[in-house]
Amino acid sequence: MTSAGNADAGNGDWLVGNPTGAQLASALWIGSVGLLILGLQPVLLGALYTEGHVSGDELALVATAEMIAIGIGSAAIAMMLSAHNMRLKSAVLLLLLALANCATAYALTSTSLIAARAVAGLAEGGLVAVATELIARSRRAERIGGFFVTLQTLAQCALALLLALYVIPAAGSAGGFIVLAVVCIASVAVAFIVPDSYADLPKEEQFSNVLTVPSLAALLSVFCYFMFFGSVWAFLEPLGAQYGIDGRTVGLIVSANLALQVLGAMTATVFEARIDYRFAIVAIGVVAVASSVVLAGSPGLTVFWVAALIMGLILLFIVPYQIRLAITADETRTAVLLVPAAQLFGLAIGPVAASLLIDGKDFRPVPEFAAASAAASVVLLGLFVLIARRRRAIA
Template sequence: MRSTNAERAENGDWLVGNPTGAQLAAALWIGSVGLLILGLQPVLLGALYTEGHVTGDELALVATAEMIAIAIGSAVVAMLLSARNMRWKSAVLLVLLAAANWWTAYADTPQMLISARALAGLAEGGLVAVATELIARSRRAERIGGYFVTMQTLAQCALALLLALYVVPAAGSSGGFIVLAVVCMASLAVAFLVPGDYADLPKDENLANVLTVPSIAALLSVFCYFMFFGAVWAFLEPLGTQFGIDGRTVGLIVSASLAAQVLGAMTATMFEARIDYRLAITAIGAVALSSSLVLASGPGLTTFWAAALVMGFILLFIVPYQIRLAITADETRTAVLLVPAAQLFGLAIGPIAASLLIDGGDFRPVPEFAAASAVASVALLGLFILASRHRRARP
């Protein structure tokens, strides 16, 4: 029996282990719960601001604290904790996240809100690691990664629609966070479908495997790309206002961009095996640069719509190729476990860095910063290619 299982693992879609389709779907759903907030922040944090719970500066602190905490949580769980007892770890993290969401619903000071969302972020990052740990063990990690981003974005879109149309108008931001807590508790049923233990990767996971030029260049390329998107996404409404586009229209553009993200994720899942990851990342970087420059040029409504939709499409289209980049950089697959952390740090740091360049009411430096980030991402890909060639050329 053991030899049969080993043969299936060797010849199948998995480097080690052989999870069923239900087990894989359960792990991806657990990770998706950890990232629901990414699509819900405009709705929930916007409601907090409208209700007067936070000022604009405090709102930015709440959002940034949670994003950085997700990145830290995903890295810590993936790198420092063993992939054992994953069902119970998933359950504990879901309960912790439910408690943090409940705390957020009743927090009455900005300091409490920041603390609650930071705690939520750590739990959310741990849930993301439940999915990425299993993805790293697949021979087709980029395809499974495509399924992951598609699932999470569909869930974000559905829940954002529910909250925006029904929950928040009736029960305010507190009602929205209570719904998130209920989703976490309902997901406990799914947690016990996750594989109990993930089989060890063929080579030891070790932080030293990441401390190489190819791995660092690959992760920094991912980081810079998500800085590009994070900067534009955070300031899309004031950019639109500067160019004469009203807030309601920008809200529609945001919703349409989320739909474009779903389409991008699904398209990448279908085509990831047919396009070389280096070509894909370079081409997407060029599109990101062009879109940023369009936004910096003071576009009209139609052009603004087009640039925002293109940015939404490429955001998740690139993810499977970034996973392939990380796997190529580090065959032990340690680096790929840090891809979510690099993405989330980019999303968090992008708005902060871009905000330092804003001069009064002129937000044009934001897309200019985004353009520079896109160029840096492609340049780091070039560094990765050169470092990889040098490594292979050494005797």
Template sequence: MTSTNAGHTDNGDWLVGNPTGGQLASALWIGSVGLLILGLQPVLLGALYTEGHVSGDELALVATAEMIAIAIGSAIVAMLLSARNMRWKSAILLIILALANWWTAHVATPHMLISARAVAGLAEGGVVAVATELIARSRRAERIGGYFVTIQTLAQSALALLLALYVIPAAGSAGGFIVLAVVCVASLAVAWKVPADYADLPREEHFGNVLTLPSITALLCIFCYFMFFGAVWAFLEPLGAQFGIYSWTVGLMVSASLAAQVLGAMTATVLEARIDHRITIAAIGAIAVASSALLASGPGLTTFWAVALVMGFILLFIVPYQIRLAITADETRTAVLLVPAAQILGLAIGPIAASLLIDGTDFRPVPEFAAACALASVVLLGLFILVSRRRRAIA
């Protein structure tokens, strides 16, 4: 984003601008509304699958269409549109998202469902950029990023529990999407507390520094990690069903996993300055590989629960360190603006790529594919370290 509003002065906590705590919290909440679907996909898409609205392949297409649209919407708003009139833009995007969720609740065919979720994804990506643009202006972007993922995951966890225990048993998947629409409408009150204009980041043209080998390698590392999680997350309910675990139980696992994500985000927010980001990303990558391997081994209920909780914890624990990785790759912070797009694109490509390996009702290839993605993320981290050292030596 660019902005003509350069009148803000530097502040100790901000590179540019000086938002109040209330303005920051409002922007983070607006962005969190755009990412609610990430925590609710296993519940909502699982309900669509159970109700017979979509097949396994169609479920993957729905998830992929929405995630790709979120990535596109986030990148467009962050990189190409002005940062003026953010309150109006937030309100308009929330209204579009509410309408898309209402539309989803009333569509009758898989093709219309894909279209509705694609529209929703574009609006969701736009409101995500409302938060990430402000985060990029902070001198402690990693810590603010930790707050962001904590807020969004608390909301996801509460809604997942509400939907799994009350809404979907009573009103089905349609009721779940109507609840999301109501949340969007209620959030309009918060939109008017977002800063009206964001000040310019002190950088050159947007794409001038992001197309470097360190930046590309860092973003690919993030992309592969989220492919790992996206593949497993989208197919968690059918994967559990294959091992004799009821969908209601998987719904509880999703809610508990979201609670673990909150714990992971809060822990990372406290520890992010004390642990080297490279060591953390490598260690979590190894845990992701091991977790995927356990899911592929045909686990029992206890192991399935444990893996779901571990995967939930590491998913958001890693985010502040990925933000630091992007800042290290590009000090102009242009790459940081593309971190949400890399994450969400990984969540989008993961399910569709994994679906190509599914044989009928056998979902075991999904965690096997996820393990390969997590391993690729670690390899790309190693490549990033080598490239960065070579560039420093040349400099």
């Protein structure tokens, strides 16, 4: 963040550097552009399926390839590249993403679609790293992380509404991806407000720092939690159909779920400093298990609504506390840079793992798998706490 202040020592709010509010906001927006697709996949990929560009199986491959590529991109760029020349890197990644979105709009085969979305995912992951690198340098990383998830979810909701009501009815899925490309190109102007170089963290960042039991336990806890949500989110419509809930109603539930994700993120931003991260993660894990068990028990329409909406409320509420968990596990803050990758891999692997348990048209094993994933997240937190206490006792 030498553009904001060349001194390595930060001010009261930053470990190193001193970015202005505009520079911080621009970095968070760049990261949000990288994650727009998370809220738009149901709209855009649904349009691709309706138009006959992909089959059901191919649709799953397209979605999974992009999610995994985002996780790889965010981890690889954060770990392997220096946090310098960030303006140029941001601009290049935005243009690459714009090209990938245009390629998606004009792709003629499922193979070319998968390839285009995989390239898009790598660029999107790089954009996420622009934001997370800066968040990791803040003394209030949890709070800024809460602002980040709030901004990205608000942008997803607004763009999803625009695409669903106006763009896709008029121009189809191709029009939707062209709009995404336009957003990327317009955001290049914002890229030149990002701090050109982020000052180095107090300790040298090395990948080996992450390969410790506490860091791995923390990241696996994050991964398992997002497997819980990813599995239910992917199969919400067929699960509802099994219980006699029509697709239109499930679509309304999805829209309300996104709105509650925004509310959850905003609420966490307000309360993150007042709640111990361990209590928050355990409490949310218990709620996640309970909601999943309810969905596995053939609920009626009202109970189905409530359980699904609770899942949306807690999804992003937990993120600031997961950031605090990663910081506690690794004082070099390298693990924090891998939190988005753990989240995205969980969202991608959850549906794939849950699909292996589906028996014919019985989708109840999906929420059962989700409950087990949420429980595993809490168990891994417990493992982390035990290891941390043991190390303090030895020290």
